[in-house]
Amino acid sequence: MKIILVYGGQSPEHEVSIMSAYAILQAIFYSYYEVTPVYIQKNGRFKIGDVLHEAPTEMDSLRLLQQAEVEPTSLYQPEALVFPCLHGPNGEDGTFQGFLETLNMPYVGCGVLASACGMDKIVTKNLMLQAGIPQVPFVPVIQDIWKENPRAIFERIEGALLYPMYVKPANMGSSVGITRVEDRESLQKALGQAFQFDRRVIVEQGIDAREIEVALLGNHEVRTSLPGEVKKPVDFYDYQTKYENQDVELVIPAVLAPETQEKVLQYAKQAYQILAATGLSRCDFFVTNSGEVFFNEINTMPGFTPKSMYPALWQERGLSYGDLIEELIQLGLNRFRQKQERQQSLTK
Numbered sequence: 001m002k003i004i005l006v007y008g009g010q011s012p013e014h015e016v017s018i019m020s021a022y023a024i025l026q027a028i029f030y031s032y033y034e035v036t037p038v039y040i041q042k043n044g045r046f047k048i049g050d051v052l053h054e055a056p057t058e059m060d061s062l063r064l065l066q067q068a069e070v071e072p073t074s075l076y077q078p079e080a081l082v083f084p085c086l087h088g089p090n091g092e093d094g095t096f097q098g099f100l101e102t103l104n105m106p107y108v109g110c111g112v113l114a115s116a117c118g119m120d121k122i123v124t125k126n127l128m129l130q131a132g133i134p135q136v137p138f139v140p141v142i143q144d145i146w147k148e149n150p151r152a153i154f155e156r157i158e159g160a161l162l163y164p165m166y167v168k169p170a171n172m173g174s175s176v177g178i179t180r181v182e183d184r185e186s187l188q189k190a191l192g193q194a195f196q197f198d199r200r201v202i203v204e205q206g207i208d209a210r211e212i213e214v215a216l217l218g219n220h221e222v223r224t225s226l227p228g229e230v231k232k233p234v235d236f237y238d239y240q241t242k243y244e245n246q247d248v249e250l251v252i253p254a255v256l257a258p259e260t261q262e263k264v265l266q267y268a269k270q271a272y273q274i275l276a277a278t279g280l281s282r283c284d285f286f287v288t289n290s291g292e293v294f295f296n297e298i299n300t301m302p303g304f305t306p307k308s309m310y311p312a313l314w315q316e317r318g319l320s321y322g323d324l325i326e327e328l329i330q331l332g333l334n335r336f337r338q339k340q341e342r343q344q345s346l347t348k
């Protein structure tokens with residue numbers, strides 16, 4: 001069977017994606033699969049590598065320096081499954097998934113809808129709000145409206161939220177463009193910064209809480225891991241802390257009261273189903289010392305490096321990294337088969 005592993009991409013999470021892809025290439029079962037690496041460079045241009053029958057030994061070889069650029073549609077191969085190992089905008093947000101739907105290729109992970117909704121913090125929060133899943137208070141800010149009357153926006157934000165607040169671009173990831181602010185002056189600066197990444201921004205009430213994450217796996221029937229905790233030396237889990245700081249500790253499973261754990265798992269499953277997620281997702285929460293649970297976000301293509309929470313949570317449940325990849329491949333193929341069956345029965 002042919003696998004096309006796509007990585008890199010135009011998002012700020014380019015390097016993270018390469019690390020995830022490298023780890024996947026170490027673990028994939030080469031006795032069943034041959035893998036074609038497809039590298040999307042930072043400029044958005046595609047490169048296709050030679051077919052791999054064994055794990056590459058150097059991460060840098062994934063940059064395919066010797067290869068010429070090709071058209072995106074060149075990745076098409078009949079009977080091949082695509083593994084989009086792409087994080088952030090243009091990869092995790094449904095755009096690439098839409099491209100694969102158009103090519104009618106099977107792929108790993110969430111479809112267009114779940115990817116697009118999950119990537120957008122405002123849309124996700126509104127969906128969870130409607131389902132009654134608890135979240136910290138938030139105010140969405142649209143750039144054009146803010147420009148028209150910044151003062152009114154400040155008043156609305158300060159009327160609804162208390163400092164410290166978190167200012168985030170609606171569509172990003174890996175903490176890129178996010179600032180913790182303590183007063184109006186820094187709020188103003190942070191909004192300007194966030195608008196460099198997106199015309200839609202969300203301002204949230206900051207809370208002092210533990211960061212608890214749950215791994216989800218499945219299509220119609222979804223399984224949850226036990227929750228894990230990210231323990232970090234700083235308040236704000238920023239990009240550097242996430243990928244460079246050695247002091248981040250993953251506690252798996254997280255030490256939680258049984259009723260708190262129950263809530264976290266239930267909300268995670270609910271969030272997955274509300275988004276119509278398939279394949280995989282990681283659902284992140286804040287849990288206060290008094291046991292209050294707040295949904296933070298859902299990541300439809302969570303970090304997949306050897307140090308990442310998602311594979312580690314499954315490891316704890318007895319599912320190895322290699323077996324996890326195998327399951328994701330099967331889930332992607334199943335979803336595609338079901339779609340094809342539906343199409344066939346409609347055209348009969």
Ligand SMILES: Nc1ncnc2c1ncn2[C@@H]1O[C@H](COP(=O)(O)OP(=O)(O)O)[C@@H](O)[C@H]1O
Pocket residue numbers: 136166168172173174175176178204205206207208209211235236237238284296297
């Ligand atoms: N409302 C909040 N209160 C406290 N800390 C927050 C809040 N929002 C975000 N953070 C901190 O910022 C980090 C990144 O925010 P998050 O919403 O998870 O964005 P990303 O999609 O970039 O991961 C979180 O892991 C957490 O450390």
Ligand SMILES: [Mg+2]
Pocket residue numbers: 174175284297
């Ligand atoms: Mg996060």
